[in-house]
Amino acid sequence: MSVVSIQERRERERAERERLIVTAARELAESEGWEAVTTRRLAEEIEYSQPVLYSHFKGKDAIMAAVAVEGFADLAAELRAARTAAADPRQALADVGAAYALFAARRPALYDAMFTHAVDLPFATAQAPPALREGFGELREALRPLARDDDLETLTETFWSALHGLLTLMRNGRLRRDDHDRRLTLLLARFSR
Amino acid sequence: MSVVSIQERRERERAERERLIVTAARELAESEGWEAVTTRRLAEEIEYSQPVLYSHFKGKDAIMAAVAVEGFADLAAELRAARTAAADPRQALADVGAAYALFAARRPALYDAMFTHAVDLPFATAQAPPALREGFGELREALRPLARDDDLETLTETFWSALHGLLTLMRNGRLRRDDHDRRLTLLLARFSR
DNA sequence: GTCTCCTCGCTAGCAGTGCTAGATACAAGA
DNA sequence: TCTTGTATCTAGCACTGCTAGCGAGGAGAC
Numbered sequence: 001m002s003v004v005s006i007q008e009r010r011e012r013e014r015a016e017r018e019r020l021i022v023t024a025a026r027e028l029a030e031s032e033g034w035e036a037v038t039t040r041r042l043a044e045e046i047e048y049s050q051p052v053l054y055s056h057f058k059g060k061d062a063i064m065a066a067v068a069v070e071g072f073a074d075l076a077a078e079l080r081a082a083r084t085a086a087a088d089p090r091q092a093l094a095d096v097g098a099a100y101a102l103f104a105a106r107r108p109a110l111y112d113a114m115f116t117h118a119v120d121l122p123f124a125t126a127q128a129p130p131a132l133r134e135g136f137g138e139l140r141e142a143l144r145p146l147a148r149d150d151d152l153e154t155l156t157e158t159f160w161s162a163l164h165g166l167l168t169l170m171r172n173g174r175l176r177r178d179d180h181d182r183r184l185t186l187l188l189a190r191f192s193r
Numbered sequence: 194m195s196v197v198s199i200q201e202r203r204e205r206e207r208a209e210r211e212r213l214i215v216t217a218a219r220e221l222a223e224s225e226g227w228e229a230v231t232t233r234r235l236a237e238e239i240e241y242s243q244p245v246l247y248s249h250f251k252g253k254d255a256i257m258a259a260v261a262v263e264g265f266a267d268l269a270a271e272l273r274a275a276r277t278a279a280a281d282p283r284q285a286l287a288d289v290g291a292a293y294a295l296f297a298a299r300r301p302a303l304y305d306a307m308f309t310h311a312v313d314l315p316f317a318t319a320q321a322p323p324a325l326r327e328g329f330g331e332l333r334e335a336l337r338p339l340a341r342d343d344d345l346e347t348l349t350e351t352f353w354s355a356l357h358g359l360l361t362l363m364r365n366g367r368l369r370r371d372d373h374d375r376r377l378t379l380l381l382a383r384f385s386r
Numbered sequence: 387g388t389c390t391c392c393t394c395g396c397t398a399g400c401a402g403t404g405c406t407a408g409a410t411a412c413a414a415g416a
Numbered sequence: 417t418c419t420t421g422t423a424t425c426t427a428g429c430a431c432t433g434c435t436a437g438c439g440a441g442g443a444g445a446c
Contacts, residue, residue: 039433049396051435060433115367116309124369150379157368158359158376158383165358166351174308175350176317183351186343190351190383232404242425244406253404 018056020046026067029109034064034117065121068113072131075103075114079138089145090192096142097163097188101180104167115164124157136160146192159191211249213239215259222260222302227310258314261306265324268296268307272331282338283385289335290356290381294373297360308357317350329353339385352384 024045028037039060043050057063082099086092104111113119122128140156147155166183169175175183217238221230232253236243250256275292279285297304306312315321333349340348359376362368368376 038431040431050433051397052395054434055394115362116365118365123367151375154372154375154379157372158355158379161358161362161368161376162351162355162380163358164362165354165356168361169308169354169357172309172311174316175354179347179350182344182347183354186347186351187355193386231402233402243404244426245424247405248423 014056017046017048017052021053021056021063022066022070025063026070026110029067029113030107034109034112061119064113064117065119067110068117068119068121069129069131071107071110071114072129072135074107074110075100076131076135076138078103079135079142083138083142089142093142093146093192094188096138097184100139100163101167101184104171108171111167116168143191155191159187162187162191207249210239210241210245214246214249214256215263218256219260219263219303222306223300227257227302227305254312257306257310258312260303261310261312261314262322262324264300264303264307265322265328267300267303268293269324269328269331271296272328272335276331276335282335286335286339286385287381289332290377293332293356294360294377297364301364304360309361336384348384352380355380355384 021042025037025042028041028045037060039050039053042063043053046052053063057066078099079096082095083092086095121132123132136156139160140152143156143159144152166175166180166187170177170180214235217235218230221234221238230253232243232246235256236246239245246256250259271292272289275288276285279288314325316325329349332353333345336349336352337345359368359373359380363370363373
């Protein structure tokens with residue numbers, strides 16, 4: 001048995017355990033909310049002691065950031081699917097918007113880690129996680145045919161923000177739940193004229 | 194000295210202390226953030242022991258809710274000032290939007306208590322705090338002349354959400370700070386055509 | 387094959403959190 | 417003057433994120 005292969009197995013196992021941590025954190029957050037995700041609970045879930053978490057991540061925030069990055073990938077995939085399946089540009093924007101809203105509604109805890117919680121991740125720069133840039137790119141491409149004379153980047157950021165505002169305000173009770181579709185329709189009308 | 198007057202003085206002093214608590218919480222949150230507002234720190238600030246807080250409020254969340262209600266009054270006043278000072282409807286909407294953004298930028302902790310934190314307050318109903326309804330009303334009146342065929346209430350909620358999204362995403366680093374004015378301008382254009 | 391060393395994961399504990407039970411001092415009324 | 421009730425405090429509970437330092441067990445040297 002070579003030295004290298006033993007080291008490799010160890011690194012592999014370590015990487016597996018790291019994924020185990022992130023997955024456990026995501027599942028726990030999705031099923032019981034982030035306030036239920038404590039280091040003790042997480043340690044119990046992965047069947048290791050607490051300090052093991054800190055050999056993988058700097059702290060709880062870093063774990064949340066890792067969960068967020070996973071989420072970006074999922075969101076990007078769902079947006080892409082929605083955009084490419086649509087018949088025309090207007091429909092594409094509507095579908096992408098609906099897919100975004102659905103993602104936020106179905107996985108609120110994950111969404112919070114990605115966009116609400118103050119995690120230490122680079123965002124609106126070239127250093128941002130590729131999955132995040134990709135998701136943003138889907139929104140941009142959906143808007144491109146409808147941009148007219150507006151700067152595409154600015155337009156995308158603004159539309160994204162509006163969508164984000166609708167979802168967050170509704171989710172913590174600031175907006176009436178049953179008017180959601182009407183608001184979404186109105187927003188789409190204003191951005192796809 | 195009558196019995197009633199003594200009781201009255203006591204109730205007056207109690208009410209004063211309650212205001213003291215709310216003010217201390219707001220100031221502490223604004224200067225050092227909500228994570229610095231602990232019950233111990235707050236008790237120290239008002240020069241009483243911890244349990245006194247719980248004779249006024251059910252818990253920390255209730256204190257935050259009280260701070261939020263104070264904030265709604267401030268915001269409503271600033272929005273009203275901006276709206277009534279404007280020359281024409283388009284300018285009014287622009288000024289109200291700018292006033293809203295300025296409020297959120299100048300008092301981020303207060304804004305969070307009002308719109309981000311999950312406080313136990315009625316919002317989009319008739320039971321909502323008057324100050325909150327008033328602030329929302331200012332937005333609605335600013336939008337009324339520009340509503341055309343859209344439902345005014347839905348339009349207001351949507352515009353408000355868009356504004357909220359822009360501010361929150363920018364503030365926790367999801368958007369580039371220097372593009373803020375461009376995004377705001379774009380949003381106003383889409384809502385005041 | 388034996389011994390040493392080093393890495394890894396553990397137990398135990400620190401300083402902080404929100405919140406509360408029970409003791410206590412103090413003022414009002416008999 | 418004595419009793420009663422209330423307002424306030426001290427002390428403590430159960431929890432949080434995080435870490436120091438110990439001990440077992442495998443890797444490498446001889």
